[in-house]
Amino acid sequence: xxxxxxxxxxxxxxxxxxxxxxxxxxxxxxxxxxxxxxxxxxxxxxxxxxxxxxxxxxxxxxxxxxxxxxxxxxxxxxxxxxxxxxxxxxxxxxxxxxxxxxxxxxxxxxxxxxxxxxxxxxxxxxxxxxxxxxxxxxxxxxxxxxxxxxxxxxxxxxxxxxxxxxxxxxxxxxxxxxxxxxxxxxxxxxxxxxxxxxxxxxxxxxxxxxxxxxxxxxxxxxxxxxxxxxxxxxxxxxxxxxxxxxxxxxxxxxxxxxxxxxxxxxxxxxxxxxxxxxxxxxxxxxxxxxxxxxxxxxxxxxxxxxxxxxxxxxxxxxxxxxxxxxxxxxxxxxxxxxxxxxxxxxxxxxxxxxxxxxxxxxxxxxxxxxxxxxxxx
Numbered sequence: 001x002x003x004x005x006x007x008x009x010x011x012x013x014x015x016x017x018x019x020x021x022x023x024x025x026x027x028x029x030x031x032x033x034x035x036x037x038x039x040x041x042x043x044x045x046x047x048x049x050x051x052x053x054x055x056x057x058x059x060x061x062x063x064x065x066x067x068x069x070x071x072x073x074x075x076x077x078x079x080x081x082x083x084x085x086x087x088x089x090x091x092x093x094x095x096x097x098x099x100x101x102x103x104x105x106x107x108x109x110x111x112x113x114x115x116x117x118x119x120x121x122x123x124x125x126x127x128x129x130x131x132x133x134x135x136x137x138x139x140x141x142x143x144x145x146x147x148x149x150x151x152x153x154x155x156x157x158x159x160x161x162x163x164x165x166x167x168x169x170x171x172x173x174x175x176x177x178x179x180x181x182x183x184x185x186x187x188x189x190x191x192x193x194x195x196x197x198x199x200x201x202x203x204x205x206x207x208x209x210x211x212x213x214x215x216x217x218x219x220x221x222x223x224x225x226x227x228x229x230x231x232x233x234x235x236x237x238x239x240x241x242x243x244x245x246x247x248x249x250x251x252x253x254x255x256x257x258x259x260x261x262x263x264x265x266x267x268x269x270x271x272x273x274x275x276x277x278x279x280x281x282x283x284x285x286x287x288x289x290x291x292x293x294x295x296x297x298x299x300x301x302x303x304x305x306x307x308x309x310x311x312x313x314x315x316x317x318x319x320x321x322x323x324x325x326x327x328x329x330x331x332x333x334x335x336x337x338x339x340x341x342x343x344x345x346x347x348x349x350x351x352x353x354x355x356x357x358x359x360x361x362x363x364x365x366x367x368x369x370x371x372x373x374x375x376x377x
Contacts, residue, residue, distance in 0.1 A: 036263025189300030233269035
């Protein structure tokens with residue numbers, strides 16, 4: 001848990017109040033080309049001449065902010081989510097940067113481009129987890145994942161060995177903290193066993209143990225502090241990919257610096273602070289239900305009702321790293337994701353109808369053999 005912040009609503013991260021400190025590109029001191037953050041380090045590295053540029057140390061505190069204060073301020077704020085036209089500072093080409101992005105790459109020369117996706121957002125991220133998995137490691141994870149797909153077409157497996165384009169992207173998240181006090185009513189079940197006698201199908205007398213449960217009414221109170229309940233503030237990922245972007249070590253958060261975003265895509269939030277809180281409450285309420293069952297004790301539990309008070313709700317807005325790839329197979333597009341911190345993977349995959357047919361035939365043959373053997377006894 002971090003120290004609660006005393007920052008007033010509407011304050012801009014970094015203390016300077018301006019967007020330029022938040023979104024920047026970094027020219028190489030050696031050749032002037034764009035610099036890209038090198039995963040797992042504290043440096044920017046030129047992709048052309050190899051010059052290394054160190055990221056300055058930042059000892060700013062990572063703080064939780066007051067949820068109610070910001071929600072009140074947001075009622076007066078006017079946030080914009082539309083796409084923007086951005087001019088590349090290197091080649092001069094104009095292009096649209098999607099409304100969910102505030103940092104991307106020029107489609108013509110590959111130079112990093114930045115828009116006002118967060119300059120137009122009321123809340124800006126104050127911390128992030130830098131990339132720990134580099135592009136090469138992410139591509140190898142993709143190849144290993146494809147090799148493990150039994151029903152994937154052979155052509156896909158061969159294609160995976162030739163290299164897959166990966167886009168490093170920072171996704172926006174909310175983390176919510178709160179304290180809960182819950183009164184509950186329910187029943188505690190205490191199991192006991194008796195022995196009964198019965199006759200089996202052959203008429204032979206046997207005994208067996210039978211479980212019974214005595215139920216006792218209970219009521220009680222549980223209190224808990226819920227720390228860093230995570231909610232994705234992006235709607236760009238399909239559900240099948242979200243699992244790989246759900247587990248993070250938030251102790252590795254560092255204060256936000258634009259250096260870490262240099263050379264990567266970055267999304268601005270589209271699920272707002274207020275809309276994210278009910279999603280967080282689903283996790284919080286599930287945790288409370290588990291705490292209540294544990295408090296009831298016994299062998300079994302029945303929960304009849306829980307009345308919860310939620311207090312001291314606080315939040316952080318953070319950016320977390322993923323590698324995303326899209327590949328086309330059989331006229332359809334499939335997406336694949338690698339967690340940029342842990343390396344966990346998730347993806348969509350085509351299925352070979354030939355392999356599926358052979359598997360079905362094998363299962364049917366196996367069942368027929370089992371039935372045939374069983375009929376002989």
